[in-house]
Amino acid sequence: MLSDSEAKINLAENVYLEPQAVGRSRCMANTTFSAGSIILSNRSFVNVLLPSEKGHRCDHCHYLSSPGSLKRCTGCVSFYYCDQICQSKHWKSGHRKICRLYNSYTSTPSFQALEEHKKMDALLLSSLVAHTSSVDANERDEDTAFTTFKSLLPGPMAVLAPPICPRYTFSAEVIDGFYARFENNNFSIHSHFKTYAHGIFPLASRLFNHSCMPNAAVKFIIQVHEPVRLEVVALRAISKGDEICIPYLDPALLQTRTTVFDLTYGFTCSCSSCSVVRKVGIIPELPEDPVEFQAVCKRLREFVKAMGLSPFLTSDDSLFPRDLACVLHESFISTLSEQFSAASHDGHYDVALESSTSLFALYQLIYPPNYPQIGLHLLEKAKTCWNHIVSSTLTMALAADLENSVVAAKEIFTIIGQEGDPEDGPLVEIETLLEAEKSL
Template identity: 25%
Template sequence: MSFSDLRKSRKTQSFVGIPAKQEASEPVVTAPDLHKNLPSHLEVRTTQHAGRGLYAVADIPIGSIILATRPHVAVLSTPHLENHCSHCFGAESPQGLKRCTQCLRVRYCDATCQSKDWSLHKHECPALQRWEEAVPSADMPQVPSDAVRAIARILWLRQKKGFDSVMSRELDAMQSHRQTLPVSSAEIHTHLSHALVQYLGLRSPQDLAQFNIHSAADLLDITSRFTTNTFTVMDTVLSPLGASVSPTVALFNHSCQPNAVVVFPRAQRTPRLSEPQMQVIALRHISAGEEVLSAYIDITMPRAIRQEALKETYNFDCKCTLCTNPPAVCPQESMYCPKACGGVCPLPTEDNPLAMCTQCKSAVRDTDQVLDGVRVGQEALDKATALQFTDPAKSLQLTSKLIPILTSVGLTPSAHPLLALCQLQKSFPLPEPLTQDALDDAIRVTSKAVTGLVGILPEVHPVVGITLFELAKLLAVDEPEPRDTQVAVFPPSGPPRLKLAYDTLLRARASLLCGMGVQSEGGQVGAEVREMLVALEHEIAVWKDGVKNVLADIPK
């Protein structure tokens, strides 16, 4: 069971909005030596409805790095162990990494990274070997899940630092929902506990005492703190790499319309040995006294799905403005006016089939068709997501079939499940050999995804910036069969397409400069955008010079 099976990624954050009205808060009484990496512009406070949270004590401008820290514990997911360094998470070809000669599973950039990781890997290395020897069949995973490996590292770290150390007390102070865990989570925690005991090589519950675990309740506290407070480590284009735990970053509370986002930008100015570095970035201006909020889940989902995910994993009901006082038409549940007046309608539901345009008040007549489309689209999304890695051809077939259907019944690009299907389809690589139709289809789907995301997220959000970058790269691909440039269709062909790629890159750069941090200059992906801008500027200049030379050669 991978970490992604245990909880939803905190990768996709929400859009800028005004937080729900908070109850009166006051500074929480905590040990003064905890969370020493908290900057002076943040303060820990507590409220009755949300517990501890982080508040701004000074104005924080948009794009600012609110907090930067290396997680206490971070592990790569199994598929990334071969091509990423297990200390700094740097990406290299397997030939460029040095493999541990004992466990043969973990790789490092060089001896420095290996040395930095040795204090924990010296325990991890024999554990990996024990696990592989104990695997009963080829059907079992040769490496335990990232959740099991991360929790084991937490236990070894607490043991190494001392159970009364600042680091151990920070980890122990993280929220545990042991006493209020839903029944549906019991199987997950039971599985985690059994796998953890096997991985640690323990023979009896008494052996857990060496980790300051003296009861089943203590063990459940450990697994609950992990599942509740873990962040997904992401690469520079926001793809999941593994799991991480940072007690300080875990202090940020959730909102479905947050004013901050957690990223791993890998900025050039960040020392390699400080990676993977978590950075919390301001998505808008945050005033002194305001709570800083991030999103724990993908809030491009409708309200009901968001609430279910938060309840299942984090055991609370979201009380943000978006959930308690939603707009008349949520972009995640919207369709175009049937009379095409320019307005939008809420999607009809089984409980409320009457849907009416907010602008011209026209009623949606074919509600059964819309309901059937949404239902079939959700079923296709579930199947396509499950087959994404095991049968990508079938997954792509499902998304390609359903996107036109949902578009035809009138869903807006930001509506669910249309946006989710577009985001899934754009993740597949272009076919080989590449055809003009395949390239144009990929551009249209990615453009629809951009439109949908901007309907929910601010353009400064890193998810929007990355998607704009993906669109620009597709527009810059050499066309296999350029069309007649006189035909007004999307995407354009020839020089107009190149110009659109350049303009899209400018949007991506502006977005990433804020979303990945102004001080980080957009991080590593921001540097890639700048390099591509220079290349496109050169290409456009060559084309313009060519046209000028041709015109000069034509007799007057």
């Protein structure tokens, strides 16, 4: 069990936990990190694939394989592996406790009655129980990942664990205790920033507090035969003595995040972004009139441009213009995203690029510098510019927009580095666009 009574708790290289009189301890930098530095590398304790990924990815290492190339477990015929190496490792790490029971468990009325997200909770909790019961008590007590998991704070609300497989390994009280620490301490695992699995990474959960304007972000590394690995990467320079924070959920959830923090994590976020939103109070609805909506978009673009390189939500909240309060409504980002996607798909590239410019201004407002979503949008904007160029007359403005977007996207993803599946991904797409640009 980790204790916060010590002045400094060293849990990982180059960082330490600093206890607080009230609230969670803080993860502090014990050295200087440049943008792109890997602050922590933490292998998965347990994980489960989304149902849609079954048969496409190895259940052990998550390697994405061509259709039909994975080897199916002959015991349960529900788990798939790259080869005998992955199957053997997964068997020893807990699958042997589940294999013969899995299909009967997932077909029970109690499991089928669960909501889809609760089914994922039940499967992940089952994997956790199976994994921890695969070793004897002495080995378990010496397992750093397990002892770190037990030290995690439970959620603020008392909850009963969903039905699990295997059901007999631990008492209901112990399993409820696992679940109390588990529900608010697991990660959505993504490749190229698309979720494909859920997993528990105890050390990462233990170390990092949340911020809606974080200086670090989480990515995942997939390697054949090895458990998926979580890495925490610095989004910008971090000085020695600075707290290192990651986002627990998408910072774009400007209206709902306060409720999620309260009910799921039991804290009130005090970051600069939340300070702005609280000062605004009730966020007004978007104007229904298209002309008024476009006027708001124009006003947003002008405001963000005037702010320069310092995102507004990291600065003085007294600067926020009241006439822009509606852009903090969560429907604003979804409306702009839908407009951009629909116009790009239909070939209305001028409309798409106008929506893209407004959406980029909003991203600069609500996300910290070098946040992955900014890079993803810049990449999509660059693709739209390219499609516009090849389907119409090339102009200097379009060429400049393409170059600026793809170069800015490359800067961000160079900082983020390789993520998820080793093939394809944003960096590969960016290089393809840069090569195509040379032909103009």
